[in-house]
Amino acid sequence: MKKFLIGAAILIAVLFVIDKTILKEKGIAVKINEHEKYEKAKNPSELPIGLEKGERAPDFTLTDLKGNTVKLSDFKGKKVMLNFWASWCPPCKAEMPYMEQIYKKYKKEDIEIVAVNLTATEKKADDVTHFVEEYGLTFTIPLDEQGEVSAQYGVMAYPTSYFIDTDGVIRSKAIGAVSEDQMLKELLKLQ
Structure with missing residues (x-):
């Protein structure tokens, strides 16, 4: 029994160290400096398209719940x-109410929430509509029906969020x- 408790304590300590060091360094966990603003890119159109910080976010075209075409590039600016x-x-489910509150309060300040639903993983097509109605969501919700x-x-875990500046450059994940x-x-750090 003592060996089990010692082993469990060591495992917890190792996981704590991994969380506090490795994951933070790799940008896997979010740590935000309140006073920092991201610098504007000098020539954003010359930046490569990719998923890393400082790269332009890949464009996509999807359809939302109302049947409208949604392109990420429509939100440039x-x-x-x-x-x-x-x-x-x-x-x-836990973060959706926060997203809605921020969207309602800051949408006039050029802040946009684009919440891509992973429709291919839903049990029923109606699940998305019921969820949106239940939570009273009003921001843009494109449907990724084919995944x-x-x-x-490269979404491997849910939710995953990218914060993209007015030039379409990824600033954090x-x-x-x-x-x-x-x-x-x-x-608010985005420019």
Whole structure:
């Protein structure tokens, strides 16, 4: 029994160290400096397209719940939180109310929430509509029915969010639910 407890304590200590060092250094966990603003890129159109910080976000075209065509490039000039989520995902459910509150309060300040639903993972097509109605969501919700955009963005865990500046450049990425405070601070750092 003592060996088990010692082993469990060591495992917890190792996981704590990994969380506090390695994951933070790799940008897998979100840490936000409140006073920092991202520098504007000098020639954003010359930056490579990719998924790393400082690269231009790949464009995509999807259809939303109302049947409208949605392109990421339509939001150029706005500060964008690009979120990948599913209705069955508990952390996604936790952050949706924060996203809606921020959207309602800051949409006039060129802040946009684009929440791509991973429709290919939903049990029923109606699950998305019911979820949106239940949570009273009013921001843009494109449907990734074939899973192509989530694959293009390398989404491996839900939710995953990219914070994209007005030039379409990725400034940060968060894997897992983001608190309202973290979300707002990150969006306000964008230029």
